[in-house]
Amino acid sequence: MQHFLKYSTAAAALAATLGATPAFADNVVLWVNAPLASAPDAPIYAELKAFEAETGHTVEIQAVPHMEMERNLFVAMSGGAGPDVMALDIAWVAGLADAGLLADVTEKSDPIADQYQPGPLSAGRFKQRQYAMPLYTNNVALYVNNKMLAEAGIDAAPKTWDEFQAAAIAMTDKDAGTFGLTFGGSRVGAFQLYPFIWQSGAEIIADDGTVGVDSPEAIEAVQFISGLYTEHQAMPASVLTANSWDEVNAPFIQERAGMLISGDWAIGALNNGNPDLDYSIVPLPAGKEAATVIGGYNLAINANSGVSDASWELVEWLTGPRSVELMAQYNRLSAQAAAATDEAIAKLPEELQPFMMQASAGHARPVVAQWSQIHSDVFGTVWDSALRGEPIDEVMTQAATQIRQILGQ
The missing domain is CATH 3.40.190.10 (Periplasmic binding protein-like II)
Structure with a gap:
């Protein structure tokens, strides 16, 4: 059964003690594919606690099975609801963007685009605009x-x-x-x-x-x-x-x-x-x-999110440089360019190294x-x-x- 797990940050707890909430603090609802949140000690939970402590925002996370995610997103978001931030199979980005359901993050992402491997980054682009950022990547x-x-x-x-x-x-x-x-x-x-x-x-x-x-x-x-x-x-x-x-x-x-x-x-x-x-x-x-x-999952923001700035902070946090270590804890491949260096590849489990060795040759499906x-x-x-x-x-x-x-x- 799908469930929500909510984190309270140190900043939010302090604010409650003082009887006020920081003006910058928002609650971000996040949907992720179920394997990332499969147990209470899954690595993403600690990562979200670190995000909360750093930013003062709180994150409400829901684990959704892969086979249910796309349908659930279309239904919820078409009605003006749904999460603020969502994990998307890269094959879903174009359909959701074309339906006007994803926030355009081109201006926010352009300054940091060179942090990411070109193939996974391009998978979040639709009609020359960026709608999603790569959380992790894979290939055959x-x-x-x-x-x-x-x-x-x-x-x-x-x-x-x-x-x-x-x-x-x-x-x-x-x-x-x-x-x-x-x-x-x-x-x-x-x-x-x-x-x-x-x-x-x-x-x-x-x-x-x-x-x-x-x-x-x-x-x-x-x-x-x-x-x-x-x-x-x-x-x-x-x-x-x-x-x-x-x-x-x-x-x-x-x-x-x-x-x-x-x-x-x-x-x-x-x-x-x-x-x-x-x-x-x-x-x-x-x-x-x-x-x-290439395959993998991206993070995107709901076009109707009321906390778009906080949502972008979360997307940038989870897909940024910290994703190299975070994804390693799942035996998955970060889409960061830094994850594809010879030094980074050598640190991967032996069975994963060939996938990252050919990452530069990765093509996103149209x-x-x-x-x-x-x-x-x-x-x-x-x-x-x-x-x-x-x-x-x-x-x-x-x-x-x-x-x-x-x-x-």
């Missing part, structure tokens, strides 16, 4: 079964497309029932596919709105990845129906697939599913350029209000069509037409 890397790779006669994890294809084919053995790569179907597979489109040098939707999915480069990327299934049979048949990360992970956990493309969220699932699994995590193999797709529809209705279908062996140039041309229609072009 390559998981490799070390034993299967060695048995295939390969000495090192792949770093290029050619090496990636060769490793996938080498680890595929029809008689033994093993495959080179486990991959998702529909929308999950589309998410895994995006880095390869960028690695080809193509854009999905450029900043100026140009749709690039029908370019020769994008077609080549989709052909390359889908061909591992349609031409080389290097993916298990589960690729056709794997619509959750658990389903994508399963062949890798069972050591039936030698490689997996996923984010840091897979680490716990793999370790719990097969504690003896010998695997490495490395940056994604690069095409014409290195690229990965920040357009219709992205959820484009991802589900267009790219989910693109990937399913590619797996069925339909001509990729025709599939991508049709996808580009659909995207332009959705965008009103």
Whole structure:
């Protein structure tokens, strides 16, 4: 059951003792994704106490499950209610901003923009205006079964497309029932596919709105990845129906697939599913350029907040330099630029280092209000069509037409 936890600051307590409340003190209602506030001793609680002590404001926090957050925000904020500050999956920013529900923080954020990694910062921007600041970031890397790779006669994890294809084919053995790569179907597979489109040098939707999915480069990327299934049979048949990360992970956990493309969220699932699994995590193999797709959560301010100044103070506090240490306590990656230095990366747990090593190659999914529809209705279908062996140039041309229609072009 969702619940509120309220903190009283030293400043507020002193003011109460004196019979007055400081003029600068406000109460900020904060909604966060549930894992950040999963227990009374979760790190965010101590961080909020420090904020309160420093500023005199109070913070009222509510933990909301990820699957309920977007809907709850739209319902509450559309009615003029909701929190003052909220944690947003980066994919939700454009839709909420387009609906006029988020405060424009461009002028406040511009002076500190260089503190943040460019990819995560851009994920909070809509129509060249900043509506959210990055709380933490993640991206997808390559998981490799070390034993299967060695048995295939390969000495090192792949770093290029050619090496990636060769490793996938080498680890595929029809008689033994093993495959080179486990991959998702529909929308999950589309998410895994995006880095390869960028690695080809193509854009999905450029900043100026140009749709690039029908370019020769994008077609080549989709052909390359889908061909591992349609031409080389290097993916298990589960690729056709794997619509959750658990389903994508399963062949890798069972050591039936030698490689997996996923984010840091897979680490716990793999370790719990097969504690003896010998695997490495490395940056994604690069095409014409290195690229990965970023995820993570941002913090944004309700356009109707009555405490917008205090809300910005909270956003700046939680996403600023202190986030490096705060996110480390969650085994998550801060989006601060300082978190991506060689020294900072060396301090991370070994399994997280590859993700931050490729952070500079991170791309945000297109920040357009219709992205959820484009991802589900267009790219989910693109990937399913590619797996069925339909001509990729025709599939991508049709996808580009659909995207332009959705965008009103």
